[in-house]
Amino acid sequence: MVTACDWFVFDNVEGYDATITGTFKDATGNPVLFGVPDNYGFTIYEENFTPSKGKFVSSAQTWYAKTNGTYTNKMVFAGDYKIDTKTNNFYPITESFTIAKGDNTHDFMVTPYARIKNVQISYDAATKELVAKCTVEHGDVTKTNGIQVFFMIAQDRFVAKNNNNAKDATASSPFIEGGDVELRIKTTGGNNSEFKYTQPHYVRIAAQAAHCAIVPAYDEETVDWAAWGAMGYAGYPNVPDEVKVIVHHDAAYTNDGSVNPNQAYNYSSVYRVSEDFSTITEVTDWD
Numbered sequence: 001m002v003t004a005c006d007w008f009v010f011d012n013v014e015g016y017d018a019t020i021t022g023t024f025k026d027a028t029g030n031p032v033l034f035g036v037p038d039n040y041g042f043t044i045y046e047e048n049f050t051p052s053k054g055k056f057v058s059s060a061q062t063w064y065a066k067t068n069g070t071y072t073n074k075m076v077f078a079g080d081y082k083i084d085t086k087t088n089n090f091y092p093i094t095e096s097f098t099i100a101k102g103d104n105t106h107d108f109m110v111t112p113y114a115r116i117k118n119v120q121i122s123y124d125a126a127t128k129e130l131v132a133k134c135t136v137e138h139g140d141v142t143k144t145n146g147i148q149v150f151f152m153i154a155q156d157r158f159v160a161k162n163n164n165n166a167k168d169a170t171a172s173s174p175f176i177e178g179g180d181v182e183l184r185i186k187t188t189g190g191n192n193s194e195f196k197y198t199q200p201h202y203v204r205i206a207a208q209a210a211h212c213a214i215v216p217a218y219d220e221e222t223v224d225w226a227a228w229g230a231m232g233y234a235g236y237p238n239v240p241d242e243v244k245v246i247v248h249h250d251a252a253y254t255n256d257g258s259v260n261p262n263q264a265y266n267y268s269s270v271y272r273v274s275e276d277f278s279t280i281t282e283v284t285d286w287d
Contacts (some may be wrong), residue, residue: 006225017077017078018076018077018078018099018100018101018102019072020073020103021070021071021072021104021105022107023071024071025108025109026109026112027080027111029059031070032090032110033065034065034068034069034110034267035089035160035161035206036065036158036160037158037163038161040088041062041063041064041283042065042071042088043061043062043084043086044060044061044081045082045287046079046080046082046277047082047096048080054195055170066286067158067270067286068129070286078099079099080097080277081096081097081099082094083095083098084136087262088110089112089113089264089266089267090110090139091139095108100222108227111139111265112139113208113259113260114137114139114144114147114207114208114266115136115137115139115266116205116207116267117135118134118135119133119134120134123280124184127184127188128187129185130151130153130185130273131182131184132182132203134181136178136207139209143157144210144259145177145210146175147177147209147210147213148172148174148175149173149205149206150183150185150208151171151172151183151184151203152171152203153171153201154194154201154202155194155202156202157202157270159202159204160204160206161206165236166185168181170186174253175212175255176228182268183205185203189242200275202271202272203270204269204270205267206265206266207267208260208263208264208265209259210255210256210257210259210267211255211267212251212253212254213253213256213259215253249272269283271283
């Protein structure tokens with residue numbers, strides 16, 4: 001009776017027999033960088049998963065990318081797979097690929113919502129500010145027309161949207177059409193959470209591309225009332241020398257949510273700033 005017990009049935013399911021690594025690449029050939037620790041997982045479907053009641057079941061898995069745009073999975077089964085992304089910082093893709101037994105390499109070609117180029121990070125000793133300069137452009141100019149840019153800072157190398165201590169108004173831009181941008185972070189004053197202690201700092205630039213509608217904007221301006229005399233307004237009683245009027249213009253951009261609905265950010269490389277702000281170097285170790 002004991003020998004017939006199910007306890008003695010051997011597990012004959014084979015273990016993982018493959019590994020895979022690769023990079024998310026832009027059409028320019030450059031990697032698309034991610035904002036870890038923001039949730040940069042992507043969905044992979046194993047097309048030939050164990051049959052269930054005689055039918056194959058497509059099994060969804062979440063794999064994770066590193067900050068530098070690479071991914072590695074050392075515990076996979078050989079077989080047919082599909083990537084189907086909808087929430088990342090590039091336009092959604094669907095692609096089938098095959099993993100063979102052993103080591104595999106597979107890159108995914110994607111189009112980011114925004115590109116960040118010509119990055120320059122420096123320290124302005126006169127104003128005691130960190131300065132970021134760059135050029136931003138749309139990944140697909142037919143789909144987005146506005147880009148908001150951010151200069152981010154954190155106490156570790158995983159600086160990103162959800163790990164950012166920059167408090168200055170000068171550390172972000174409104175939605176712009178694109179082009180050259182300069183942003184600044186004060187190393188004194190309101191950024192006490194970041195600069196309270198003497199330590200290295202980590203910075204990077206982020207950009208959020210969107211389809212924007214141009215909406216009416218209003219500014220209050222002071223007008224010299226006397227100067228309006230030639231227009232027939234002179235002579236009114238009890239009118240001050242200066243008045244404030246509301247001026248309307250079409251300038252403000254509003255994200256309509258039709259493109260990049262998850263408001264994902266694209267990122268530059270991460271840079272390490274030394275304790276005394278004298279040395280700024282790119283972080284390259286993401287293993």
